[in-house]
Amino acid sequence: MSSHREAPQISKDPTADSTDLYAFVSPDKPSTVTLIANYIPLQAPDGGPNFYEFADDVRYAIHVDNDGDGSADISFHFRFKTVNNIPSSFLYNHGPITPFTRPGTKGTNWNRQQTYTLTRVDHLHNGRTRSTTLGKDLLVPPCNIGPLSTPNYAATYLASHGNSALQTFKAGGHTGTVFAGQRAEGFYVDLGAVFDLGGLRGFENFHVGGPAAGLMAGMPGVNSTAAVNVHSLALQVPIADLVAGGKRPSSTTSSNAVIGVWTSASRQKVQIQDPHGSAGHAASGPFVQVSRLGNPLVNELLIGLGDKDRWNLERPTADGDTFFEYFAHPLLGELLPALYTANGTAGGPTIFPHLAAYNASHTGTTKAHPARPDLIAILLSGIPNSVTAALGAPPTNVGGKALADQLRLNVAQRPTTDHKKISNLGYLGGDPAGFPNGRRVFDDVATIELRAVAGATLPLVDPTFTPDAPAGAVDFSITSGPRDTTAKGTEGYLPSFPYLGTPYSGYSTPSKTPVGSTH
């Protein structure tokens, strides 16, 4: 998965587990950038009676590096507060949660309710910070329980007037729109296949165990996350309010055109299970990071199991030191030639002979000689204009010096809105507004990164390398092709903020259950 349950420790702490991060120039408001960080993975929509919620004792953050030094220049902090409006009741709600009211509203049917405070923290060059409260007591919508409890979900809770989970802010010279709450999962991947020894259903005839297990070629992929929900933190803010200098860049090569984004969750250093304290729990001390996420799949697929927990605790700048070898010489690149052979048997001729030969002659893990400089550029440094110009794409590095896992976005690149030109494969599909130039909700990042590791991006830095034909063909067989921005209609993305679809209803789970079925 992108970053769902990707490390042993955080897999036991789902409210602090970041799952996906998106950053893109808003297609319907191109003077703004949309940032979305998802938490709490793989929510079964019918998972009551205590439905999913943000944690009051976690500090969620979305960070922006706007000068390429690897450290945050701006952080947006989200802190939640939960109340029981009807504390004597065991129910989440006593009736329809409508209208959408504030906590403490007399006569409310809604028992368990959350609000939050949004704070912008500017990290100043003298080491100090300046905090601006952008919103207080902002409303979180309920989980989508079903037609009796949460009727007309989208219209009720994302209304354009009155109480709404879409909330605008204007404070300290900053403006924007914010949303925090449950959404439909937007990431798509075939978990069952890929976690079964790196299987790809469309190519199982080449897998070394495939034919012996009776697996065939061309099987359709399964979108394992098609009917689960997540909790999203979403911001839409003016470009000028994020970039260095406060002025929107005029060109994709302007010195302030690239921002680096990542999300983190932090808990206070000391957690006390205190039967005499509030709710039996107390915390003390400074916040320490327990989860982070920049580019998709980094901790999931690159970092070794023994270092995954440590990776979550570190700042992105550690990627250029402590974790560099995982990016420089990833194990997955070594496994692909061994896992996929022409006759689907172990030891048979690999279908990645060029990659195998490259791997044999390139084993460097140093900064001077990394085996995979293409992956270093995509994930750690950003890609300079000298490389991206040949692709007709903008650079994701305009002078930044840091090696740090950040989702880098060139904010001067206009969003691609022509459906004949959009590609869910981003740069690999000729679309300059897609991953790795930020990440849109529909980008097929699992396929993009799989192809990159398989060698599809190596010619960008080593023109003598010719990718194996499968490197441009392997995928998870979930979309109908590069122009498919819906994963065959399974995702329900919205054309406007917050872009991720309406959360799946518990009542309709499993999603294919006929509502009127008596079986």
Added chain:
Amino acid sequence: MSGLSRRVFITRSSLTVAAAGLVSALPALPAAVSTAETEAPEANQAISEADSLTGPLVAHVTDLQTGEISLYAGEREVLLRDPALAARLFHAAK
């Protein structure tokens, strides 16, 4: 100290004391060797009636021999080096 015993646990060589009310029962804290944002407290500073705990005050003895102690209060961590206090906490927790 009966209330204290429920809140004490020892991990490896370190000693953590979740001490709501504990510090007020101990001699005043000696000078902090480093602090996040505050100056070191004066020695033998008394607890006044106006002083009160608004949340957990936790002492984590990180090195018994050198007396290194981390104090956690609110969102702050204060580092102390006080072998005598570390020893007193150690014996109180036995």
